[in-house]
Amino acid sequence: MIPKTEEQELFAPGHRACPGCGEAIATRWILKATGTNVIVVSPTGCLETFTSPYMFSPWRVPWIHPLFENGAAVASGIEAALRYKGRSDIRVVVIGGDGATFDIGMGALSGMFERGHPVPYICYDNEAYMNTGIQRCSSTPLLASTTTQPSGRRSWGKDRPKKNMPAIAMAHDIDYVATASVSYPKDLYNKVKKGLTMEGPSYIQVHTPCCTGWGFPPEKTVEIGRLAVNTGLAPLFEMEGGELTSVHKIEKKAPVDEYLMAQGRFKHLFQSEEGRKEVAKVQRVAELNIERLGLL
Amino acid sequence: MKKMEILEGSMAVTLAVKACKPGVISAYPISPNTHIVGALAKMVADGELDSQYVLSDSEFSAASIVYGASAAGVRSYTASSSQGLLLMTEVIYNAAGTRLPMVLTGTNRSISAPISIQVDHQDTLSLRDSGLIQFYVESAQEAYDMHIQAFRIAEDPDILLPVMICMDGWVLTHSYEPVELINQKAIDTFLPPYRPRHYLDPEHPLTFGSYAEDNVMMELKYMIQAAMDRAKGKIGDISSDFHRITGHAGAGLIETYGPEKADIILVGMGSLVGTMREAVDTMRADGISVGLIKVCCYRPFPGEAILGCCRNAEAVAVLDRGSSMGSEGPLSLDVKAALCNLERPHIFSFITGLGGREITTETIQKITEETMEAVKSRRILRGSQWVDLNRSIL
Numbered sequence: 002m003i004p005k006t007e008e009q010e011l012f013a014p015g016h017r018a019c020p021g022c023g024e025a026i027a028t029r030w031i032l033k034a035t036g037t038n039v040i041v042v043s044p045t046g047c048l049e050t051f052t053s054p055y056m057f058s059p060w061r062v063p064w065i066h067p068l069f070e071n072g073a074a075v076a077s078g079i080e081a082a083l084r085y086k087g088r089s090d091i092r093v094v095v096i097g098g099d100g101a102t103f104d105i106g107m108g109a110l111s112g113m114f115e116r117g118h119p120v121p122y123i124c125y126d127n128e129a130y131m132n133t134g135i136q137r138c139s140s141t142p143l144l145a146s147t148t149t150q151p152s153g154r155r156s157w158g159k160d161r162p163k164k165n166m167p168a169i170a171m172a173h174d175i176d177y178v179a180t181a182s183v184s185y186p187k188d189l190y191n192k193v194k195k196g197l198t199m200e201g202p203s204y205i206q207v208h209t210p211c212c213t214g215w216g217f218p219p220e221k222t223v224e225i226g227r228l229a230v231n232t233g234l235a236p237l238f239e240m241e242g243g244e245l246t247s248v249h250k251i252e253k254k255a256p257v258d259e260y261l262m263a264q265g266r267f268k269h270l271f272q273s274e275e276g277r278k279e280v281a282k283v284q285r286v287a288e289l290n291i292e293r294l295g296l297l
Numbered sequence: 298m299k300k301m302e303i304l305e306g307s308m309a310v311t312l313a314v315k316a317c318k319p320g321v322i323s324a325y326p327i328s329p330n331t332h333i334v335g336a337l338a339k340m341v342a343d344g345e346l347d348s349q350y351v352l353s354d355s356e357f358s359a360a361s362i363v364y365g366a367s368a369a370g371v372r373s374y375t376a377s378s379s380q381g382l383l384l385m386t387e388v389i390y391n392a393a394g395t396r397l398p399m400v401l402t403g404t405n406r407s408i409s410a411p412i413s414i415q416v417d418h419q420d421t422l423s424l425r426d427s428g429l430i431q432f433y434v435e436s437a438q439e440a441y442d443m444h445i446q447a448f449r450i451a452e453d454p455d456i457l458l459p460v461m462i463c464m465d466g467w468v469l470t471h472s473y474e475p476v477e478l479i480n481q482k483a484i485d486t487f488l489p490p491y492r493p494r495h496y497l498d499p500e501h502p503l504t505f506g507s508y509a510e511d512n513v514m515m516e517l518k519y520m521i522q523a524a525m526d527r528a529k530g531k532i533g534d535i536s537s538d539f540h541r542i543t544g545h546a547g548a549g550l551i552e553t554y555g556p557e558k559a560d561i562i563l564v565g566m567g568s569l570v571g572t573m574r575e576a577v578d579t580m581r582a583d584g585i586s587v588g589l590i591k592v593c594c595y596r597p598f599p600g601e602a603i604l605g606c607c608r609n610a611e612a613v614a615v616l617d618r619g620s621s622m623g624s625e626g627p628l629s630l631d632v633k634a635a636l637c638n639l640e641r642p643h644i645f646s647f648i649t650g651l652g653g654r655e656i657t658t659e660t661i662q663k664i665t666e667e668t669m670e671a672v673k674s675r676r677i678l679r680g681s682q683w684v685d686l687n688r689s690i691l
Contacts, residue, residue: 053504053508055508056513063503063505064503064505065365067391067395071358071361074359078323078363078367078369079368081351081365081366082365082367082373085320085349109361116351
């Protein structure tokens with residue numbers, strides 16, 4: 002049973018996230034799943050910045066922000082300390098952004114997976130470095146324009162596909178890998194719960210649309226997230242023991258155009274014939290996901 | 298009952314750390330720290346030490362792991378050297394800023410490039426501005442005694458900073474010396490279990506590592522400086538306690554050797570001081586008025602204590618095993634700052650012993666002679682003098 006809002010609100014209102022922030026909504030749901038007997042580690046990113054102006058905190062659970070690239074290592078140390086104290090009932094959870102996870106913190110994350118700490122590592126994936134002003138990350142999807150890989154006369158934006166982090170996580174033979182979306186909170190809640198039952202590490206990647214960085218109105222966050230899922234660009238699945246164990250079937254397949262056209266970061270693709278041709282590449286990414294994962 | 302053993306320096310450190318019962322140890326292998334971290338791993342494997350030993354994927358992660366353990370309220374320890382310490386640097390600043398105590402051994406080794414595994418102090422000197430308390434030891438005995446005191450110093454509620462014991466790679470880590478060990482009961486009396494006031498605890502949720510704006514940044518940084526200043530006095534108290542309980546010499550900020558009112562005072566740190574003592578004896582036998590100051594605690598820097606010992610000297614010669622490139626030897630800069638605004642002594646800076654280059658008593662005598670000559674001819678030597686450079690290579 003998901004606790005009702007008024008029953009267990011461990012992420013207090015009044016923080017400084019942008020209106021319509023996907024990761025703020027996701028964090029609220031993640032904490033509903035963890036409950037109070039938890040320690041949260043957040044490496045540097047939007048979440049840390051908007052929740053921790055000194056002397057204010059919306060965190061009603063113990064929370065620590067160490068550095069950008071060491072969330073998984075710090076979580077490992079906390080987990081080891083709890084084991085030493087005989088307090089393994091207290092769970093450690095990392096909630097980190099895609100930059101901290103896909104790029105700069107990946108070595109430390111790989112270390113945590115390999116050592117087998119029972120820590121769910123939750124990545125809120127808004128597909129770029131939003132905190133510093135929308136810079137390209139290896140999580141940025143194909144053809145998205147960012148401030149460091151912008152579209153221009155000689156550029157269509159990101160020239161490489163999104164890094165397949167769930168596959169990298171799974172390659173460590175960890176217990177549980179899942180993807181979720183802030184637009185499907187019950188599914189997100191259940192996946193975090195499941196991650197917490199694992200004896201070893203788990204990886205949960207949550208698609209969290211960012212109205213500021215992606216260029217859409219703040220009231221559309223949930224809608225955009227749902228569209229991403231229904232195009233096949235943000236597939237929702239679970240893997241256990243190296244096997245795909247569940248997929249969220251696409252309810253009503255949407256063409257990627259619909260998703261891309263709704264966002265400023267892809268608008269350059271719709272300003273010329275050549276741009277429209279490029280869109281086919283994104284459609285291919287969606288089709289490949291649908292085929293590989295059996296999303297239909 | 299005194300218990301004397303012939304121990305490798307690394308083993309002396311290992312036995313000290315074991316006796317301090319850290320709850321979490323994490324390390325990554327780098328020469329010359331490997332004997333320390335290997336011996337601790339074996340103690341855990343054999344059930345002699347009840348610690349969580351976390352094998353890290355890098356020095357950066359090792360420091361982060363002990364940082365996390367400290368935040369969770371558990372005594373924690375790591376060791377590294379050279380490049381490993383540089384990789385830990387970001388975490389060391391962060392631990393000091395978050396006021397998380399931990400103890401580190403810095404087994405001194407030069408910094409690449411060019412790569413070398415031999416001793417100098419460039420690695421640990423480069424951490425001087427981080428908020429890390431640093432001691433430099435001269436012998437295996439001192440390494441043993443200082444590690445035990447390091448935990449008390451780091452965990453003192455008035456300090457709460459990371460503490461590093463710097464010991465010269467190979468010269469100290471891999472040499473065998475007689476070491477007098479302390480019984481466990483005395484160590485337990487001196488160092489009770491770590492009970493921090495603030496740690497990550499679901500029953501009392503706290504927020505660590507906040508974002509600070511300009512309204513509080515200066516104050517929070519000042520509080521680190523103030524803790525460093527307080528540490529100077531606290532180290533004295535802890536040292537007296539250590540001496541009272543164990544009978545061993547406690548930590549000092551500095552140590553002097555030779556006449557109280559020498560004309561020339563040599564200043565150095567680490568194993569080099571042993572050679573300096575011998576050189577001082579030889580020169581004094583030749584009628585030269587020379588003494589030495591061993592800087593034991595480099596951060597916080599004992600400027601007042603050094604000033605107290607140098608007021609009557611003609612000249613002070615500082616020996617650095619590292620350089621602040623573009624400026625001078627870091628230790629000499631600190632000594633100069635401590636003695637500024639005085640007419641005398643003149644302060645001369647010498648850089649020597651980089652990358653394991655041997656420093657002999659002759660080297661020290663030569664440095665002393667050069668200093669005396671400069672004083673006599675009223676020549677001011679600016680910058681650092683790089684000792685015995687082979688000009689054919691330049």
